[in-house]
Amino acid sequence: MHNSEIEKAAERSPPVDTAPNPWAVIEEFSKSVVTLGSALLGLTVTFSSTLVGKAGGSSAMLWALFSTWGLSLAAVALGVATHAYVVRYLKNGMGARSAALCANLAFTCLVLAGIAFTSYAIANALRATRLDDAALVDRALANAPKLVGEAGGQWMVRRFVRNASANTFEVSVTSNGSKPTLQMTMDAEGTLIQAEMVEGK
Numbered sequence: 001m002h003n004s005e006i007e008k009a010a011e012r013s014p015p016v017d018t019a020p021n022p023w024a025v026i027e028e029f030s031k032s033v034v035t036l037g038s039a040l041l042g043l044t045v046t047f048s049s050t051l052v053g054k055a056g057g058s059s060a061m062l063w064a065l066f067s068t069w070g071l072s073l074a075a076v077a078l079g080v081a082t083h084a085y086v087v088r089y090l091k092n093g094m095g096a097r098s099a100a101l102c103a104n105l106a107f108t109c110l111v112l113a114g115i116a117f118t119s120y121a122i123a124n125a126l127r128a129t130r131l132d133d134a135a136l137v138d139r140a141l142a143n144a145p146k147l148v149g150e151a152g153g154q155w156m157v158r159r160f161v162r163n164a165s166a167n168t169f170e171v172s173v174t175s176n177g178s179k180p181t182l183q184m185t186m187d188a189e190g191t192l193i194q195a196e197m198v199e200g201k
Contacts, residue, residue, distance in 0.1 A: 023086050026103050030082035033106045037075035064120035071113035078106035139190040140171040147195050
């Protein structure tokens with residue numbers, strides 16, 4: 001047979017379907033969801049005591065952490081259910097819609113679990129940059145001599161007020177108990193916002 005005849009025969013032959021089997025794709029997808037969900041769940045549970053401790057009683061951070069666990073567990077369970085429905089469909093032709101539904105829900109839960117844990121991580125990073133009251137007072141006492149140009153002296157705190165709504169605090173300090181006082185406004189990271197000398201405070 002000549003090459004031209006072979007080419008014509010190839011053109012007349014039906015095309016080969018190279019698309020993957022959709023059920024094989026769903027089954028592999030469910031395995032990936034189970035693997036990722038289990039990894040996230042295992043990682044966060046292993047360090048649960050540390051993660052809960054870092055939350056420091058913050059209800060928002062605790063909710064984010066608990067949501068990560070719940071959603072990861074749901075993603076794993078739905079991934080296993082997807083695999084079971086795929087096997088059932090391949091055996092007796094039943095469970096196709098349930099397999100697709102479980103696969104979609106498993107993916108949604110996995111994404112939400114990732115978002116919840118990311119929210120926890122961001123909140124933890126923001127908390128790490130905030131100073132406690134003692135550190136804020138120390139920062140104010142260290143700034144005072146620089147602001148008034150007086151080296152040395154014994155600086156003491158006369159007034160300390162935290163403004164929770166504005167996430168700032170005000171501290172008034174004096175040198176050796178004398179007047180006037182230096183009143184400073186600082187943010188939660190200890191950065192000076194405003195400073196002024198005030199009489200009679």
